[in-house]
Amino acid sequence: MSLVGCLTIGITLSNERWKTSSVHGSVITTSIVYENLWKSCAEQSTGISNCKRFDSMLSLPAHTQICRALMIVSLVLGFISCILSLFGLKCTKFGTSNENTKGKIALTGGLIFILSGLFCMVAVSWYAAMITVQFFDPRYLGTKYELGPALYIGWAGSLLAILGGSLLCCSCKRKKKMKTGGYKYNYSEPGKEFREFKEINEKSRAYV
Numbered sequence: 001m002s003l004v005g006c007l008t009i010g011i012t013l014s015n016e017r018w019k020t021s022s023v024h025g026s027v028i029t030t031s032i033v034y035e036n037l038w039k040s041c042a043e044q045s046t047g048i049s050n051c052k053r054f055d056s057m058l059s060l061p062a063h064t065q066i067c068r069a070l071m072i073v074s075l076v077l078g079f080i081s082c083i084l085s086l087f088g089l090k091c092t093k094f095g096t097s098n099e100n101t102k103g104k105i106a107l108t109g110g111l112i113f114i115l116s117g118l119f120c121m122v123a124v125s126w127y128a129a130m131i132t133v134q135f136f137d138p139r140y141l142g143t144k145y146e147l148g149p150a151l152y153i154g155w156a157g158s159l160l161a162i163l164g165g166s167l168l169c170c171s172c173k174r175k176k177k178m179k180t181g182g183y184k185y186n187y188s189e190p191g192k193e194f195r196e197f198k199e200i201n202e203k204s205r206a207y208v
Contacts, residue, residue, distance in 0.1 A: 001164030002078075002081065002110075002113040002160065004157075004160055004164075005078075005113070005116075005157045005158065005164055006113075006116065006157070006161060007157075008156060008157025009071070009075060009117075009120045009158065011157070012124070012151075012154035012157055013037070013075065015036060015148075015153060016034060016150075017036065017148035017149050018034075018035060018150045019034065019131050019145035019146065019147065019148045020032060020033070020034040020145060020146055021033045021034070021143050021144060021146065031044045033143060033145075034145075037067060037068050038053060039052060040052055061130075067123040067124075067127050070119045070120070070123035071123050074116045074117075074119035074120040075116075077116035078112075078113070078116040081110075081116060081165070084106075084112065085105075085106060085109035085113070085168060088103070088104075088108070088109055090102060103171070106169075107168075107169050109165075109168060110164075110165040110167075110169035110171075111165065113161050113164055113168060114161070114162050114165035114169075116161050116165075117157075117162035117165065118158070118162065120154055120158040121154075121158040121159075121162070123154070124151050124155055124158065128147055131145050
């Protein structure tokens with residue numbers, strides 16, 4: 001589940017339609033404008049599309065730059081967690097065969113999976129929030145976009161990564177400790193009390 005979530009996050013980052021807008025007109029002039037974190041594209045009604053990469057990273061809005069960084073970090077963490085989780089599986093013999101150590105490795109991989117999903121969730125949600133704010137702002141004079149399909153794919157991927165990481169964390173069990181409590185039973189040899197009583201009587205007689 002976590003692996004599918006990481007693959008979905010990668011598809012989200014490479015998807016071109018993070019936000020879309022249609023310019024309505026006649027059948028000939030109708031076109032669709034869409035953007036992602038890397039480029040802006042325009043597709044005409046004839047099916048011909050032209051794309052242009054953003055010239056400068058510093059000229060981009062702050063939320064776009066931060067979303068880029070969050071998505072890249074999310075993919076890197078997902079790759080690391082996949083490797084750690086592979087070493088932590090009980091069905092594998094990589095690294096160590098100790099179940100306690102494997103459980104700790106699986107727990108670490110699960111936590112990194114959750115962190116990867118959270119980074120993607122923050123990036124996608126922030127990008128969607130900015131689109132919504134610009135769409136409903138009457139003072140915004142630029143092109144008003146709507147939520148693209150990449151955002152929904154990103155939400156699904158981040159949820160899968162978080163859920164899979166949580167289940168992976170639950171697979172780590174603590175080492176069971178042997179119970180030392182219980183009823184104590186004092187064993188005494190047969191006739192031991194009788195010998196002790198006899199010795200005491202002999203000592204008392206000798207004293208007298």
